[in-house]
Amino acid sequence: MAQFVYLYRxxxxxxxxxxxxxxxxxxxxxxxxWLKDLTEKxxxxxxxxxxxxxxxxxxxxxxxxxxxxxxxxxxxxxxxTLLEAADLAQAxxxxxxxxxxxxxxxxxxxxxxxxxx
Amino acid sequence: xxxxxxxxxxxxxxxxxxxxxxxGVHNLALAEDVVQDAFCRALEVWPxxxxxxxxxxxxxxxxxxxxxxxxxxxxxxxxxxxxxGRLLESEWTMVPLVDAHxxxxxxxxxxxxxxxxxxPRLSEEAQVALVLHVLCGFSVHEVAAAFLASPAxxxxxxxxxxxxxxxxxxxxxxxxxxxIARLSAVHRAVYLLFNEGYHGASTESAIRVExxxxxxxxxxVLVEHPLTSTPATLALAALMCFHSARLPARVxxxxxxxxxxxxxxxxxxxxLITEGMQLLDRSATGLNVTEYHIEAAIASLHxxxxxxxxxxxxxxxxLYDTLMVLRPSPVVxxxxxxxxxxxxxxxxxxxxxxxxxxxxxLTTYPFYFAALGDMELRRExxxxxxxxxxxxxxxxxxPAERMFLERRIAACDADERVCLARQNGE
Numbered sequence: 001m002a003q004f005v006y007l008y009r010x011x012x013x014x015x016x017x018x019x020x021x022x023x024x025x026x027x028x029x030x031x032x033x034w035l036k037d038l039t040e041k042x043x044x045x046x047x048x049x050x051x052x053x054x055x056x057x058x059x060x061x062x063x064x065x066x067x068x069x070x071x072x073x074x075x076x077x078x079x080x081t082l083l084e085a086a087d088l089a090q091a092x093x094x095x096x097x098x099x100x101x102x103x104x105x106x107x108x109x110x111x112x113x114x115x116x117x
Numbered sequence: 118x119x120x121x122x123x124x125x126x127x128x129x130x131x132x133x134x135x136x137x138x139x140x141g142v143h144n145l146a147l148a149e150d151v152v153q154d155a156f157c158r159a160l161e162v163w164p165x166x167x168x169x170x171x172x173x174x175x176x177x178x179x180x181x182x183x184x185x186x187x188x189x190x191x192x193x194x195x196x197x198x199x200x201x202g203r204l205l206e207s208e209w210t211m212v213p214l215v216d217a218h219x220x221x222x223x224x225x226x227x228x229x230x231x232x233x234x235x236x237p238r239l240s241e242e243a244q245v246a247l248v249l250h251v252l253c254g255f256s257v258h259e260v261a262a263a264f265l266a267s268p269a270x271x272x273x274x275x276x277x278x279x280x281x282x283x284x285x286x287x288x289x290x291x292x293x294x295x296x297i298a299r300l301s302a303v304h305r306a307v308y309l310l311f312n313e314g315y316h317g318a319s320t321e322s323a324i325r326v327e328x329x330x331x332x333x334x335x336x337x338v339l340v341e342h343p344l345t346s347t348p349a350t351l352a353l354a355a356l357m358c359f360h361s362a363r364l365p366a367r368v369x370x371x372x373x374x375x376x377x378x379x380x381x382x383x384x385x386x387x388x389l390i391t392e393g394m395q396l397l398d399r400s401a402t403g404l405n406v407t408e409y410h411i412e413a414a415i416a417s418l419h420x421x422x423x424x425x426x427x428x429x430x431x432x433x434x435x436l437y438d439t440l441m442v443l444r445p446s447p448v449v450x451x452x453x454x455x456x457x458x459x460x461x462x463x464x465x466x467x468x469x470x471x472x473x474x475x476x477x478x479l480t481t482y483p484f485y486f487a488a489l490g491d492m493e494l495r496r497e498x499x500x501x502x503x504x505x506x507x508x509x510x511x512x513x514x515x516p517a518e519r520m521f522l523e524r525r526i527a528a529c530d531a532d533e534r535v536c537l538a539r540q541n542g543e
Binding site: 028048 | 161
């Protein structure tokens with residue numbers, strides 16, 4: 001088994017899902033069901049954390065600190081999950097059922113964790 | 118931790134109410150934003166970190182933090198709850214006040230918001246739309262779907278209603294002298310919401326059941342609070358329990374609407390019937406007999422009967438007589454006539470229909486003609502029956518009603534064949 005990181009990216013916050021309390025709850029339950037299914041199949045090493053959309057960006061040799069203009073960006077990392085899969089092909093296939101694709105600009109970046117070997 | 122199917126919806130009303138109390142009714146939109154934000158965070162965090170042990174408290178805390186941010190950011194630009202006035206302006210007093218506010222009885226805020234939504238300047242339809250939207254967390258689209266209205270028209274109605282609501286600035290005060298009058302407006306709105314689900318035009322059974330559930334939930338809020346738990350409230354809650362108990366049998370195995378006459382009574386919800394009985398018992402205090410008491414008593418006789426034949430029709434007719442005194446209407450008179458037809462035969466039922474004074478007002482109501490058709494069929498006047506069922510069919514408001522009436526027409530034909538066969542066999 002190899003390890004992979006899913007980076008969940010999307011534009012505007014998941015407000016598309018929270019048009020009403022019922023829609024928000026149903027979207028949440030689809031996320032939970034998806035992660036539960038992956039967990040039961042032994043793929044989830046660490047469910048990871050959601051990330052705030054705002055923060056600071058430290059940049060350049062001068063270590064300039066700027067406010068992350070993340071809130072407006074189209075591809076903000078909203079969270080990550082660490083998982084195990086046989087290979088990149090399987091990890092990629094598993095990502096296809098992620099509810100993030102219900103959002104117009106949702107993406108999952110699948111990145112293999114570098115191995116020591 | 119398993120969440121109920123409508124957990125967010127339930128929490129939504131409580132949170133909006135608490136925030137509206139704090140922000141002032143004129144800042145309802147701001148309160149709604151904060152609540153939406155709290156749900157958004159739950160949606161982002163819970164799948165990864167698990168549902169918290171006390172999800173209600175989690176949402177409340179999240180909304181509270183956000184409310185403090187909003188108060189800090191906006192306090193120079195807006196005025197908030199007039200009753201808190203300057204306390205919200207200073208950092209020293211604001212945070213403890215918000216803390217105390219969210220620790221206090223949110224149930225009261227929910228009731229006060231419910232009373233606020235039933236503002237006398239709003240039509241009953243607007244009150245119900247507002248209650249669904251603000252207290253039950255239905256989006257404009259969900260409200261529109263429930264009432265088979267266009268989203269644009271619903272949006273307009275809700276926006277207009279919110280303006281009236283905002284005019285009061287503060288939530289309805291339960292100690293107000295208008296309390297009793299407003300409570301009956303609340304009863305009517307809750308019952309209207311329930312009836313929209315039970316008889317309404319919306320064809321999707323999921324929506325209909327949801328509306329009934331929301332009405333039951335609001336009634337439960339009224340029953341729980343000592344101020345609003347009046348005999349009329351208890352009777353209304355009982356009535357809705359009895360009707361809800363029959364919901365599972367209203368549609369048969371193949372998705373057809375079934376009348377009370379043909380329902381599989383084993384499918385009726387025993388739990389709700391018991392609850393209804395308890396509420397009806399509790400409602401029998403005081404001197405005031407309301408229409409809800411009578412309707413609940415009628416519904417209880419139906420739900421307790423093992424069959425159509427074993428129903429106490431004489432008592433039901435008597436109760437309808439009382440209801441005609443309390444709240445006369447052509448529909449009540451029609452239901453009385455239907456009960457008479459059961460008790461004394463179709464002829465007497467038809468006489469009773471003939472005697473309805475403002476019968477003209479029933480001529481757009483499909484079940485008026487359906488009742489005529491049923492009575493004619495029972496006295497074997499199949500052509501007249503068919504004619505009435507066809508008239509009803511032309512008035513039907515939904516595919517389910519149409520299908521129901523088509524089957525009644527088919528029943529006339531089948532009845533005829535049975536009779537012919539019987540005659541030929543002789």
